[in-house]
Structure formats: C-alpha cells, structure tokens
Amino acid sequence: MSSTTNGQWYPPEWPDRIRALANGELTPAEPRRAATVLLLRDAASGGPTVHMLRRRTSMAFAGGAYAYPGGSVDPRDERPVAWAGPSRAQWAVRMGVDPATAQTIVCAAVRETFEESGVLLAGPSAETVVTDTTGEDWEADRAALVAHELSFADFLGRRGLVLRSDLLGAWARWITPEFEPRRYDTWFFVAALPEGQRTLPQGPAASPGPGGTPGASTEADLAVWIRPEEAAAGYDRGELLMMPPTIATLRSLQPYATAADALGAAEAQNLTPVLAQARLVGGEIELSWPGHDEFTKHIAQDDDGAPGDGHSPSDSPSPSGGTPA
Incomplete structure (x- = not known):
C-alpha cells in the first residue's frame, strides 16, 4: 500500500470493500440525488473565499472532513415554488436531466444552503434577494426545515x-464510489453570498440560547471562510481532511480572481459525472x-491490513488562514 501525507478521506474499511467489488462480491447501493453549494465571497484584501464546514466526527459519512453546505434531495423538493x-x-438542458429532476436538485441546493449556513438564495421578487435571515422567526423556520416539519x-x-435560480451556477457532478455503502449523486453549484446576509456560526458557542440565538448546523462543528488555495494547501500538508470532490x-x-469571475465561468464547466473506478492491474x-490522477491508489489484492494513508476524523484540525464564520 502506498503512503501519502495529504488529507484525502480514505476510510479503513475501503480496501476490503474495493476488493469485494472487484471480485464481484459486492452489490453497489443506489446513489441518492444530492446538491451542495460552494458559497463564495470576496475577501477585503481581494480574491474569493469559500465557506466550508467541518463535519462532526459523529457523522456516519465523512465524519471530520471539510465540506460545503449541502445534502440529499427531499421528495418534497418537487413541489411547485415561485x-x-x-x-x-x-x-434540465444544462444538467442533462428532465425538468422535474432539475427542479428538485436546484431546490435542494438552495434549501440545504439555508439549513446548514443560514444563507437564503431567494427574495420577495425575481430581482431582489433577502438581506437578513437572522431573528427568532427565521431560526424557527430553519429548524423546522432541518427537522422535516416544514417543506421548502x-x-x-x-x-x-x-427562488432565485439565477444566483446559482452548476459547477460539477460527482457520484460516490460503488464500494461505499452510503452513495450520493451530487451536483456542485457556485453562488455568491448575498449582500447583507451572513453565515451561521458553528460549534459549542453557536448552540441555541435564550432569545432564539441562531443555532449551528447539526452536522458541523466548525465553519470558516477560507481562500481556495489556502484550503488546498492545508489538504496537501495533511492538515485538512477532505473527500476527493471537495x-x-x-x-x-483557484484560477478566478473574484467570486463574480467564478460565477461567470460556471456555464463552461464540465458536468460529466465523476465516478471512481476499481480494476485489477497485475x-x-x-x-x-477519471480525470483526477492525484487520487489514484493501488491496493494489494491480498492485503488485509488498514490503509497506510488513511485519516481518522481527529486528524483534521482547524485550518490556518481561515476566517471563522
């Protein structure tokens, strides 16, 4: 087993599952549709920063890893919305799906961003956007959405x-590998933080308190605004745990000088789904x-040991250079 020092999320049970898949002994789970949003804002010193959440170590999927706000499509996301x-x-044309599916994915992207970060890509009209989502009434609605007591x-x-679908740009599509028991067909979008809005704090200090203090995501224990190149450098040093799509x-x-530049480039992004492949070589x-050679790994077919380059959730500290949300 080759060893690396970066922060690639690689669970210790994967080698056995990969071998089982390669040997025809594992039936892949059906992936659930999901959406996630790379929320961007320009730093005062120039250049875009991205909003990232560190998933709680108690999470069954990618615990301890840094990710973006997002989650699975809710069946109710197909209901009509303005x-x-x-x-x-x-x-539908842009995403290569039918219109009904396109709506559910876009709705999931907007809904999950509000649920996990408190940012809402919607407004009173087609030309406006909400400028403040703080306060007891907003927090009550957000909590009801998270608890599935309220449909979007x-x-x-x-x-x-x-719903302001024009504030989103489709960026990428990744499908969880067939050997992972929890699988998602995830659409990645980019969006700029609307003027006047702010993201929710995360961690113990963000727990709901008297007077309806905004609470944090139930799935994250830390939120930061960080430059993409700084987050990538933290991953390369093995300090920040991330899944390959992240x-x-x-x-x-990294090539884009502003959030607006990134949004302007969304239309040209390749949405061909990326799905890991496992094959026997010698x-x-x-x-x-495919298309991402940095994630390639070689696993001995008869090796029963845990991978030498795996990371446990505790290996992912707070990033240096990030700004708390």
Whole structure:
C-alpha cells in the first residue's frame, strides 16, 4: 500500500470493500440525488473565499472532513415554488436531466444552503434577494426545515419568496464510489453570498440560547471562510481532511480572481459525472477517479491490513488562514 501525507478521506474499511467489488462480491447501493453549494465571497484584501464546514466526527459519512453546505434531495423538493432565473427546462438542458429532476436538485441546493449556513438564495421578487435571515422567526423556520416539519415550498410560499435560480451556477457532478455503502449523486453549484446576509456560526458557542440565538448546523462543528488555495494547501500538508470532490472543486476555483469571475465561468464547466473506478492491474487493485490522477491508489489484492494513508476524523484540525464564520 502506498503512503501519502495529504488529507484525502480514505476510510479503513475501503480496501476490503474495493476488493469485494472487484471480485464481484459486492452489490453497489443506489446513489441518492444530492446538491451542495460552494458559497463564495470576496475577501477585503481581494480574491474569493469559500465557506466550508467541518463535519462532526459523529457523522456516519465523512465524519471530520471539510465540506460545503449541502445534502440529499427531499421528495418534497418537487413541489411547485415561485421561480426566477433560468427555467426548469433550461436547467434540465444544462444538467442533462428532465425538468422535474432539475427542479428538485436546484431546490435542494438552495434549501440545504439555508439549513446548514443560514444563507437564503431567494427574495420577495425575481430581482431582489433577502438581506437578513437572522431573528427568532427565521431560526424557527430553519429548524423546522432541518427537522422535516416544514417543506421548502411551504416555507417560501408563506413568506412570499421567489427562488432565485439565477444566483446559482452548476459547477460539477460527482457520484460516490460503488464500494461505499452510503452513495450520493451530487451536483456542485457556485453562488455568491448575498449582500447583507451572513453565515451561521458553528460549534459549542453557536448552540441555541435564550432569545432564539441562531443555532449551528447539526452536522458541523466548525465553519470558516477560507481562500481556495489556502484550503488546498492545508489538504496537501495533511492538515485538512477532505473527500476527493471537495479538494477537486477547491482546486478548480483557484484560477478566478473574484467570486463574480467564478460565477461567470460556471456555464463552461464540465458536468460529466465523476465516478471512481476499481480494476485489477497485475497483483493490485487500482482505484482511480477519471480525470483526477492525484487520487489514484493501488491496493494489494491480498492485503488485509488498514490503509497506510488513511485519516481518522481527529486528524483534521482547524485550518490556518481561515476566517471563522
């Protein structure tokens, strides 16, 4: 087993599951549709920063890893909502899916961003966006969404809000490897932090308190705004734990001088899904992500030991250079 010193998330049970898949002994789980948003804002000193959450170590999937706000599609995301920006049909063409599926994915992206970061890409009209999502009433609605007590359509409807799909740009699509028991077909979007809005704090200090103090995501214990190149450097040093899609999308943001530049480049991004492949090469199983050679690993077919380059959740500290959310 080759050893690396970066922060690639690589669970110790993967080698056995990869061997089982390569030997035809494992039936892949069906991936669930999901969406995640690379929320951007320009730093005062220039250049874009991205909002990242560190997943709680108690999470069954990618505990301790840094990620973006996001999550699975809710079946209720298909309900009609007031909509602005590219039509559902236009999104369907861009994403290569049918219009109904396009709506559920875009709705999931906007809903999950609000649930996990408190940022809402919606407004009273097709030309406006909410400028403040703080306060007891907003927090109550956010908590109800997280608890699945309130649908996103009902939330927008009773507040008279229009979903601003034009504030999103489709950026990438990754599908969890077939040997992972929890699988997601995830669409990555970029969006700029709306003027006047702010992200929720995370960690013990962010727990709900008297008077309805905004609470943190139930899935994260830390949130930061960090430059993509600084986050990537932390990953390369082995300080920040990330899944391949996270570090790959971070690196893809580095050429852009502003958040607006990144949003402007979204239309040209390749949305071909990236799915890891495992194949037998000589006496080893080669694990690769097409188009992303940095993640390639070689696993001895008869090696029963844990991987030498895996990371436990406790290996992922707070990033240097990041700004607390």
